[in-house]
Amino acid sequence: MRKFVLAVMAAGTISASAQKFEGLAPTPPMGWNSWNKFACDVNEALIRRTADAMVESGMKDAGYRYVVIDDCWHGTRDSLGFIRPDPERFPSGMKALADYIHSKGLKFGIYSDAGWKTCGGRPGSRGREYQDAMTYARWGVDYLKYDWCNTEGLNAEGAYLTMRDALHAAGRPIVFSLCEWGNNKPWDWGKNVGHLWRTTGDIWPCFDCVKDHGTWKSWGVMQIVDMQKGLRVHAGPDHWNDPDMMEVGNGMSADEDRAHFSMWCMLAAPLIAGNDLMNMSKETCGILTNREAIAVNQDRLGIQGFRYGEEDGVEIWFKPLADGDWAVCFLNRGTSVQSVNFPWKERAVTDSLSGRDAAFATVKYRIKNLWAGKDAGTTRKPLSVEVQPHDVALFRLSPVK
Numbered sequence: 567m568r569k570f571v572l573a574v575m576a577a578g579t580i581s582a583s584a585q586k587f588e589g590l591a592p593t594p595p596m597g598w599n600s601w602n603k604f605a606c607d608v609n610e611a612l613i614r615r616t617a618d619a620m621v622e623s624g625m626k627d628a629g630y631r632y633v634v635i636d637d638c639w640h641g642t643r644d645s646l647g648f649i650r651p652d653p654e655r656f657p658s659g660m661k662a663l664a665d666y667i668h669s670k671g672l673k674f675g676i677y678s679d680a681g682w683k684t685c686g687g688r689p690g691s692r693g694r695e696y697q698d699a700m701t702y703a704r705w706g707v708d709y710l711k712y713d714w715c716n717t718e719g720l721n722a723e724g725a726y727l728t729m730r731d732a733l734h735a736a737g738r739p740i741v742f743s744l745c746e747w748g749n750n751k752p753w754d755w756g757k758n759v760g761h762l763w764r765t766t767g768d769i770w771p772c773f774d775c776v777k778d779h780g781t782w783k784s785w786g787v788m789q790i791v792d793m794q795k796g797l798r799v800h801a802g803p804d805h806w807n808d809p810d811m812m813e814v815g816n817g818m819s820a821d822e823d824r825a826h827f828s829m830w831c832m833l834a835a836p837l838i839a840g841n842d843l844m845n846m847s848k849e850t851c852g853i854l855t856n857r858e859a860i861a862v863n864q865d866r867l868g869i870q871g872f873r874y875g876e877e878d879g880v881e882i883w884f885k886p887l888a889d890g891d892w893a894v895c896f897l898n899r900g901t902s903v904q905s906v907n908f909p910w911k912e913r914a915v916t917d918s919l920s921g922r923d924a925a926f927a928t929v930k931y932r933i934k935n936l937w938a939g940k941d942a943g944t945t946r947k948p949l950s951v952e953v954q955p956h957d958v959a960l961f962r963l964s965p966v967k
């Protein structure tokens with residue numbers, strides 16, 4: 567009886583003190599994930615060389631940190647139930663891989679699933695949450711992406727809370743990335759559970775299409791952008807909407823990649839590259855490392871941008887930034903060039919979420935074109951710009967004091 571009381575008390579202590587690790591993602595996490603390009607074809611050499619490339623390409627200097635192995639790294643569980651990596655793909659083990667990634671000043675991420683099996687059919691964490699969290703902590707994991715396949719009978723919030731508590735009990739600060747595809751509205755309950763949550767099903771490397779896989783669909787960049795409607799109020803420092811990992815460098819045109827990247831910056835989305843970093847073109851690297859675009863994404867206010875409206879055939883998005891600045895993005899979703907004329911002083915741009923008012927009638931802003939890398943005058947005169955099909959014009963406005 568006494569033993570029973572003690573056990574109950576101990577369990578009570580765990581849940582009372584459990585919480586997510588606070589402060590791990592004050593700005594949207596930046597990194598790389600294996601899935602979009604390599605799917606199940608992962609191994610330790612690929613991950614090491616990707617870490618090398620993250621440093622050598624300048625991505626690390628631009629702010630990218632997490633190197634995340636997605637599905638299919640798993641082998642079998644041992645006789646006590648501890649998960650082991652696939653011995654052929656990861657012969658040196660996960661601790662050695664984590665050490666290597668850490669030696670480069672980078673952080674190590676891994677993937678699991680709340681169900682019996684991952685989406686790729688590998689062992690899931692259901693019923694093994696505390697054991698797996700402890701294993702990840704021992705290996706030196708810094709980031710866990712936790713998927714939602716094969717979860718029959720589970721309640722999403724409950725399942726993610728269990729893993730949150732397990733990670734906390736394991737004691738190592740680990741960014742917790744909820745990959746539940748938006749099915750159970752994670753934006754309503756995710757803030758105290760994880761640091762980011764997927765808002766949609768999987769992305770597909772096309773600008774404007776739906777890919778039908780038969781039993782499920784994946785989504786082009788524009789489809790995903792549209793699915794973010796109404797969600798910005800839920801995001802902020804340490805709790806981000808995640809419109810999925812990027813497809814920059816995975817087959818779209820440079821214009822489309824630029825538009826995709828710009829929109830992820832405007833949406834304060836996690837910037838998780840999904841391309842082959844070892845063999846990327848200069849153009850792809852240039853897009854992923856545009857520091858001024860990244861600064862829009864990483865702005866310390868952490869306010870997700872909003873769609874202001876549509877004029878001259880383009881969508882206009884605004885994002886309030888620190889120190890009175892704004893980002894503005896003209897998105898051409900169509901297939902012909904659009905000539906934009908935007909008379910700042912005649913437009914009222916206010917944001918009830920941040921309480922900000924651009925007050926163009928009274929405040930003059932200096933304009934910087936973030937892809938041309940050039941100053942573009944001030945908001946005293948209407949902006950005149952041509953936007954290519956499937957491309958953007960992205961600007962930063964700074965008040966002239």
Ligand code: GLA
Binds near residue numbers: 637684686745767768
């Ligand atoms: C799901 C996720 C993807 C990826 C795969 C792996 O589809 O949404 O991002 O992790 O599983 O199997």
